[in-house]
Amino acid sequence: MVKTADVVIIGGGAIGTSILYHLTAKGMRNVVLLEKGLLCAGSTGDSAAIMRQHYSNEVSIRLVKKSLEIFQHFPDVFGTAVLHNVGWYFLVPPEAADLFHENMVQLKRLGVRTSAVSLEDAAEALPGLNLEGIGCVAFEPESGYVDPHGMASAFAAKAKSSGAEVYLQTPARDIKLSNGRVAAVVTDQGEIRTPVVVNAAGPWAKAVGQWVGLDLPLEVTRESEVVARIPADIPPLRHSVSNMVDRSYWRPERHGMLLVGVGHPKENELADPDHYSRDVSRDFVEDVSRRLSHRLPAMEDAVFVKGWSGLYTVTPDWNMILDKSPDVDGLYLAVGGSGHSFKISPAIGLCMAELIVDGAASTVDITPLEGARFTENTQLSSTYGGNRA
Numbered sequence: 001m002v003k004t005a006d007v008v009i010i011g012g013g014a015i016g017t018s019i020l021y022h023l024t025a026k027g028m029r030n031v032v033l034l035e036k037g038l039l040c041a042g043s044t045g046d047s048a049a050i051m052r053q054h055y056s057n058e059v060s061i062r063l064v065k066k067s068l069e070i071f072q073h074f075p076d077v078f079g080t081a082v083l084h085n086v087g088w089y090f091l092v093p094p095e096a097a098d099l100f101h102e103n104m105v106q107l108k109r110l111g112v113r114t115s116a117v118s119l120e121d122a123a124e125a126l127p128g129l130n131l132e133g134i135g136c137v138a139f140e141p142e143s144g145y146v147d148p149h150g151m152a153s154a155f156a157a158k159a160k161s162s163g164a165e166v167y168l169q170t171p172a173r174d175i176k177l178s179n180g181r182v183a184a185v186v187t188d189q190g191e192i193r194t195p196v197v198v199n200a201a202g203p204w205a206k207a208v209g210q211w212v213g214l215d216l217p218l219e220v221t222r223e224s225e226v227v228a229r230i231p232a233d234i235p236p237l238r239h240s241v242s243n244m245v246d247r248s249y250w251r252p253e254r255h256g257m258l259l260v261g262v263g264h265p266k267e268n269e270l271a272d273p274d275h276y277s278r279d280v281s282r283d284f285v286e287d288v289s290r291r292l293s294h295r296l297p298a299m300e301d302a303v304f305v306k307g308w309s310g311l312y313t314v315t316p317d318w319n320m321i322l323d324k325s326p327d328v329d330g331l332y333l334a335v336g337g338s339g340h341s342f343k344i345s346p347a348i349g350l351c352m353a354e355l356i357v358d359g360a361a362s363t364v365d366i367t368p369l370e371g372a373r374f375t376e377n378t379q380l381s382s383t384y385g386g387n388r389a
């Protein structure tokens with residue numbers, strides 16, 4: 001293992017690998033990523049990884065737009081495609097129609113390709129859709145879903161080919177400070193001396209912060225998903241869908257399957273990232289099945305073939321903290337993915353690399369995501385509430 005590095009990143013999920021790649025793309029060579037398991041061992045590996053651009057705050061819209069551009073150019077840069085550009089539909093109840101139309105104006109102003117479509121057009125695109133209770137529908141032709149393992153491994157491989165080191169099964173154990181600034185990261189194989197550490201530890205980010213006396217405003221919640229076989233006699237369900245009406249989402253999965261989850265707002269189930277059940281409960285399967293078959297009655301007889309529970313790392317306003325720590329020199333924070341940050345991870349990596357190398361992010365102004373917003377009362381608000389940031 002190397003003894004020194006210019007930057008050490010803790011965490012090999014979507015965020016850590018994206019930062020690693022973008023640092024090397026900016027010319028840094030002596031960069032190290034430590035991952036306590038394998039790549040995508042945390043939230044990223046469990047993610048539905050739905051890609052939609054319908055955010056309701058400007059910084060997230062700008063981040064997702066830039067991320068889409070990176071996903072679209074992935075084959076040119078990394079030699080592999082990770083975006084499944086199947087399109088994304090958003091089903092909205094009538095009571096949220098005004099907010100929806102207001103938000104569509106903002107999205108279009110910021111250059112997002114999106115349109116409000118009629119219920120008839122939605123029913124045609126989503127065969128068997130029960131239109132009851134749907135007020136409006138948006139369609140984004142460029143969105144869909146992404147392969148998280150494909151993305152993270154491509155970022156890591158490209159960074160390694162530029163000289164970065166990726167150590168798997170290598171937990172960071174501690175961060176050593178000297179005169180209030182970062183000096184080294186401790187591992188079981190020894191210390192790596194470094195002036196810069198990035199906390200990208202996902203659900204373990206709070207624990208990493210505690211090593212240097214930070215109390216990051218993060219909670220960890222347990223989130224379940226299931227995969228259902230689409231009955232052979234119904235037309236294929238080709239698109240990603242977020243269904244605000246029944247609070248559910250789904251997207252195509254390989255081999256004629258559908259990945260399905262339950263949306264927010266709902267009660268948060270707090271979890272300990274080192275001790276939580278990865279199974280799905282019977283109640284969850286019944287609940288998700290009820291929601292799905294209400295909206296797609298032909299799915300009533302769908303067989304659920306697998307399911308899992310993963311973790312969200314939630315900030316008080318459900319948006320990430322992207323920042324240089326004001327308390328510990330040399331420590332950078334890319335924490336609090338809050339259930340929707342996979343899709344913005346490419347741009348987050350780019351912006352964090354700019355923050356570290358240039359002193360400020362220039363691609364997108366990420367200052368609204370500084371940690372101080374929680375003490376200065378400048379938290380981001382969401383048009384629709386919950387985690388629909």
Ligand SMILES: Cc1cc2nc3c(=O)[nH]c(=O)nc-3n(C[C@H](O)[C@H](O)[C@H](O)COP(=O)(O)OP(=O)(O)OC[C@H]3O[C@@H](n4cnc5c(N)ncnc54)[C@H](O)[C@@H]3O)c2cc1C
Pocket residue numbers: 010011012013014015016034035036037038039040041042043044045046047048049050051170171172173200201202203204205208223224225309310311312334335336337338339340341342343344
């Ligand atoms: C069920 C579910 C569905 C989701 N659906 C979507 C979606 O549809 N669209 C979307 O955009 N987002 C979605 N998300 C959210 C998204 O997946 C996360 O926001 C994103 O993956 C967070 O990435 P991360 O790199 O911050 O965290 P993680 O992927 O958790 O990565 C952190 C990594 O750090 C490692 N680590 C921790 N501590 C240490 C240590 N001490 N030393 C070394 N390594 C360490 C962990 O092993 C882990 O691999 C979903 C999440 C879940 C759980």
